[in-house]
Amino acid sequence: MDYLEFKIKCLEEFREILIAELxxxxxxxxxxxxxxxxxxxxxxxFNRESFEQIIENYRDQAQLTLxxxxxxxxxxxxxxxxxxxxxxxxxxxxxxxxxxEPQPGFRYEIVxxxxxxxxxxxxxxxxxxxxxxxxxxxxxxxxxxxxxxTGILAIMAHLLGANQVEAFxxxxxxVENGNENFDLNGLKTRMGLxxxxxxxxxxxxxxxLANINKNVLLDxxxxxxxxxxxxxxxxxxxxxxxxIDDLVNLAKTLGLELKKSSSKDNWAALILQKD
Amino acid sequence: MAxxxxxxxxxxxxxxxxxxSPPVGPALGSKGLNIMEFCKQFNARTQDKMGTVxxxxxxxxxxxxxxxxxxxxPAANMLLEAAKIKSGSAEPNRKKVGSVTxxxxxxxxxxxxxxxxxxxxxxxxxxxxxxxxSMGITVSGKAPxxx
Numbered sequence: 001m002d003y004l005e006f007k008i009k010c011l012e013e014f015r016e017i018l019i020a021e022l023x024x025x026x027x028x029x030x031x032x033x034x035x036x037x038x039x040x041x042x043x044x045x046f047n048r049e050s051f052e053q054i055i056e057n058y059r060d061q062a063q064l065t066l067x068x069x070x071x072x073x074x075x076x077x078x079x080x081x082x083x084x085x086x087x088x089x090x091x092x093x094x095x096x097x098x099x100x101e102p103q104p105g106f107r108y109e110i111v112x113x114x115x116x117x118x119x120x121x122x123x124x125x126x127x128x129x130x131x132x133x134x135x136x137x138x139x140x141x142x143x144x145x146x147x148x149x150t151g152i153l154a155i156m157a158h159l160l161g162a163n164q165v166e167a168f169x170x171x172x173x174x175v176e177n178g179n180e181n182f183d184l185n186g187l188k189t190r191m192g193l194x195x196x197x198x199x200x201x202x203x204x205x206x207x208x209l210a211n212i213n214k215n216v217l218l219d220x221x222x223x224x225x226x227x228x229x230x231x232x233x234x235x236x237x238x239x240x241x242x243x244i245d246d247l248v249n250l251a252k253t254l255g256l257e258l259k260k261s262s263s264k265d266n267w268a269a270l271i272l273q274k275d
Numbered sequence: 276m277a278x279x280x281x282x283x284x285x286x287x288x289x290x291x292x293x294x295x296s297p298p299v300g301p302a303l304g305s306k307g308l309n310i311m312e313f314c315k316q317f318n319a320r321t322q323d324k325m326g327t328v329x330x331x332x333x334x335x336x337x338x339x340x341x342x343x344x345x346x347x348x349p350a351a352n353m354l355l356e357a358a359k360i361k362s363g364s365a366e367p368n369r370k371k372v373g374s375v376t377x378x379x380x381x382x383x384x385x386x387x388x389x390x391x392x393x394x395x396x397x398x399x400x401x402x403x404x405x406x407x408x409s410m411g412i413t414v415s416g417k418a419p420x421x422x
Contacts (some may be wrong), residue, residue, distance in 0.1 A: 003296065022326045024355065030287040056365065076310060079305065
């Protein structure tokens with residue numbers, strides 16, 4: 001997918017007005033420059049008519065000039081990914097990229113080449129999810145990983161002995177990258193594309209993993225609860241420590257009992273169990 | 276020792292919706308920052324303002340780490356919302372497209388106070404009213420200081 005790039009020069013006082021109006025027609029982020037703003041839109045579903053109407057409205061009064069270009073989607077995270085440190089979660093697992101040397105002394109090793117997908121173990125949420133997974137018996141279990149990113153949690157489940165692992169993500173880059181990482185770690189499953197409602201996984205699962213964010217978890221928790229087998233575990237992360245109560249309170253109403261909570265750098269992770 | 280600052284990036288991103296597509300991806304990626312880390316943090320911190328455009332100032336350090344500050348939504352966004360319209364006027368002096376009350380201007384001004392160079396709410400209100408004028412939105416009634 002390519003992006004249309006609009007470099008807009010305008011008078012200072014019109015900058016935020018243009019941002020406000022462009023946000024109304026679907027632009028979701030802007031770069032503020034010395035002379036104005038840069039705005040981007042996916043080429044596939046761009047509404048040119050509405051865009052040109054706004055530009056015309058302000059062309060004179062904002063002394064606006066516009067340069068249009070095309071920006072192909074590439075891995076913008078490459079610079080960071082070229083050179084980062086591997087991560088050790090206790091003696092449980094060593095998460096490294098292909099360019100790192102293997103390291104002895106760990107029970108498991110995961111190789112992740114992230115390619116602009118989330119989940120390298122560096123973030124406190126991923127780190128805690130891996131650690132909590134190490135405390136749950138995965139042997140012979142059926143596991144679902146929701147919002148899989150690089151696929152790191154699904155791979156951990158596989159290494160811990162899960163019998164069947166399913167994973168999906170809403171981002172097509174994650175799906176491509178996740179499958180590459182599955183191959184690197186001997187996991188045969190293929191990552192699905194879409195939200196949980198679109199993918200419509202068929203339970204029951206003995207373990208469900210979801211490191212996403214508070215809003216999505218609150219929205220989808222009933223689906224997870226319904227998909228869980230009796231006594232099954234739900235592992236959650238992606239929210240702040242102060243939001244634990246909101247998640248736990250909803251979980252209670254769905255028959256999920258808090259078994260453990262952990263916190264790192266103000267990010268929380270939970271183990272819940274279905275009654 | 277304080278970390279050395281190597282630059283700043285100024286973005287405006289809808290709350291809870293940061294993702295690695297442009298401009299977030301190229302702007303942060305070119306400075307060697309981990310884009311995914313920023314998106315996770317930004318989305319968590321702005322989860323209560325889903326869909327509202329928020330200015331964010333990112334400080335980049337020499338070790339490729341970063342901090343960021345999320346500011347209040349631009350006055351223009353709040354004015355569109357208050358006037359219940361989607362766009363301003365092409366000829367703001369002649370063609371008015373909506374109106375707001377001084378009470379609404381005050382609410383916006385008070386929200387914006389932390390980010391404006393204004394010590395008094397009246398000064399902030401004048402700035403917000405100025406933005407409204409540039410968009411062809413009238414402020415109905417008399418300003419509180421004229422009463």
